[in-house]
Amino acid sequence: MLKIVELLKTEYPLSRTALTYSTPHQLLVATILSAQSTDVRVNIITKTLFEKYKNVEDFARADLAQLEQDIKSSGFFRQKAKNIKNSSIEIIETFGGEVPRTMEELITLPGVARKTANVVLSSAYGITEGIAVDTHVKRLSYRLGLTDNTDPNKIEQDLMKLAPRKEWSDFSYRLILHGRAVCSARKPKHEECMLEHLCPKKGVNNIGNV
Numbered sequence: 718m719l720k721i722v723e724l725l726k727t728e729y730p731l732s733r734t735a736l737t738y739s740t741p742h743q744l745l746v747a748t749i750l751s752a753q754s755t756d757v758r759v760n761i762i763t764k765t766l767f768e769k770y771k772n773v774e775d776f777a778r779a780d781l782a783q784l785e786q787d788i789k790s791s792g793f794f795r796q797k798a799k800n801i802k803n804s805s806i807e808i809i810e811t812f813g814g815e816v817p818r819t820m821e822e823l824i825t826l827p828g829v830a831r832k833t834a835n836v837v838l839s840s841a842y843g844i845t846e847g848i849a850v851d852t853h854v855k856r857l858s859y860r861l862g863l864t865d866n867t868d869p870n871k872i873e874q875d876l877m878k879l880a881p882r883k884e885w886s887d888f889s890y891r892l893i894l895h896g897r898a899v900c901s902a903r904k905p906k907h908e909e910c911m912l913e914h915l916c917p918k919k920g921v922n923n924i925g926n927v
Contacts, residue, residue, distance in 0.1 A: 718879040725891040732890035741816040741841035748833045776805035800828025820846045839886035849889045853896030862917045
């Protein structure tokens with residue numbers, strides 16, 4: 718595992734979320750939007766969204782139908798709009814208008830599970846409480862033989878046992894970068910992969926499942 722961590726660090730020295738944001742709340746909104754979407758698409762949406770809704774109060778007061786239209790191209794827009802509005806209300810009513818700084822508090826917000834909470838904590842606050850598991854992290858962790866689980870929370874626990882705590886956040890972002898650039902879902906580029914000699918390629922022959 719340490720070898721994998723070091724090779725990824727060498728290949729991807731800069732590791733950060735690709736989402737564009739200026740405040741912790743903007744990052745929370747962007748991360749909610751990123752579910753079943755791409756960071757590129759989300760950044761296009763938030764460029765105008767954050768000009769229209771400038772703070773948590775604006776999102777809390779937003780007309781739900783209008784907010785749905787504003788984020789429609791992200792997919793699953795009705796549920797996302799509801800989660801963004803309701804989480805904003807909760808942040809104001811329960812947390813004094815500030816996005817919480819703990820996992821326990823963040824996951825009480827509508828639409829926020831551990832993945833979203835990990836992204837907000839690590840990127841907005843520099844706090845490491847876990848490993849954000851998205852579709853790329855899930856796929857690569859399985860292929861690399863780091864987990865046999867398919868549930869994101871169980872995958873996270875497996876990875877937390879293997880990777881040094883100080884590497885948790887960066888490890889997640891580097892797996893995402895590697896998943897996008899090399900270890901794609903359908904046609905992984907084995908010949909370009911610096912992890913190829915360490916990778917058992919679990920599930921690659923049954924590629925539709927990983």
